[in-house]
Amino acid sequence: MDITRDTLKTWTDSLGLDLVGVASLDGYRDVDPQWNPLSILPKAKSVIVFGKSIPRSYFRGIEEGTLWMRVNRYLPPRPAYYLCRIFEDNGFLAVPCSPLAQDRWPDGVVTKEGKPAPNVMPDINLAGQLAGLGEIGYNGTFLTPEFGARQSLGMCFTEAEIEPNTPFQAGQLCDRANCLACVEGCPAAALSADGATRKVGDQTTTVGTYSEEKCTFCVNGAFPDTSCATAPPNKLAAACTRACIACLEDGGKIKTGYKSKFRRREAWGFDTFE
Numbered sequence: 720m721d722i723t724r725d726t727l728k729t730w731t732d733s734l735g736l737d738l739v740g741v742a743s744l745d746g747y748r749d750v751d752p753q754w755n756p757l758s759i760l761p762k763a764k765s766v767i768v769f770g771k772s773i774p775r776s777y778f779r780g781i782e783e784g785t786l787w788m789r790v791n792r793y794l795p796p797r798p799a800y801y802l803c804r805i806f807e808d809n810g811f812l813a814v815p816c817s818p819l820a821q822d823r824w825p826d827g828v829v830t831k832e833g834k835p836a837p838n839v840m841p842d843i844n845l846a847g848q849l850a851g852l853g854e855i856g857y858n859g860t861f862l863t864p865e866f867g868a869r870q871s872l873g874m875c876f877t878e879a880e881i882e883p884n885t886p887f888q889a890g891q892l893c894d895r896a897n898c899l900a901c902v903e904g905c906p907a908a909a910l911s912a913d914g915a916t917r918k919v920g921d922q923t924t925t926v927g928t929y930s931e932e933k934c935t936f937c938v939n940g941a942f943p944d945t946s947c948a949t950a951p952p953n954k955l956a957a958a959c960t961r962a963c964i965a966c967l968e969d970g971g972k973i974k975t976g977y978k979s980k981f982r983r984r985e986a987w988g989f990d991t992f993e
């Protein structure tokens with residue numbers, strides 16, 4: 720190994736990050752070149768996913784319906800920039816990836832036959848699960864044992880070999896068969912109770928399907944994706960995800976303990992076109 724996971728953790732700690740995991744490129748064997756890090760860095764050996772918690776208090780005003788605050792799914796470019804510099808200072812190439820909605824791409828001309836069109840945009844939630852940080856929940860939000868749905872994620876790929884984490888086993892946090900609080904928590908009935916299957920490395924998991932129109936115009940805490948009109952909105956603070964935050968905490972699945980419950984009264988909500 721070129722770099723130990725302990726060393727990587729020291730680096731990400733120095734950048735104030737709360738989470739870091741390493742995915743092996745083995746998990747990308749069946750991933751289409753359009754979404755595959757190897758299309759960007761063909762000699763990549765490790766995919767690094769890192770995250771920072773979003774304070775629970777940021778959701779308080781939205782939960783009360785009185786103060787709208789933006790909670791970002793993705794980290795700004797700065798931590799990835801500094802992490803790549805640390806890799807380069809140690810002699811290894813690392814490429815930052817600023818996640819934007821996959822719906823935004825491709826949006827360019829193929830530069831060489833056989834190559835995917837730019838931009839190639841790997842799925843950060845897939846990478847997060849392959850890197851052992853958590854799992855893609857039924858409502859599509861990334862969930863971790865530390866913070867549930869409350870984190871912003873970032874990613875980079877490197878040619879340094881780092882011992883990979885074991886991919887996170889689906890179902891440890893999101894009990895799809897018995898929960899579906901996210902489905903019940905949507906006042907617009909926009910999230911299906913029947914999921915579609917998706918591959919995560921060697922695992923197969925289920926994710927609900929959304930009514931795109933209802934979610935795009937959701938009035939229950941979702942924020943439009945300003946990078947692309949056809950991309951789904953940021954649902955982190957929407958009623959569906961806030962129901963998930965409450966159920967994971969009440970179910971004792973989140974490591975952080977709070978003296979008060981997240982959900983203190985019946986949730987408010989409106990049908991999208993009400």
Ligand code: SF4
Nearest residue numbers: 905934937957958959
């Ligand atoms: S984003 Fe809004 S409309 Fe869509 S599932 Fe969540 S709460 Fe419902």
Ligand code: SF4
Nearest residue numbers: 856857893898901963
């Ligand atoms: S509310 Fe329940 S079923 Fe929905 S994503 Fe969260 S844990 Fe999974």
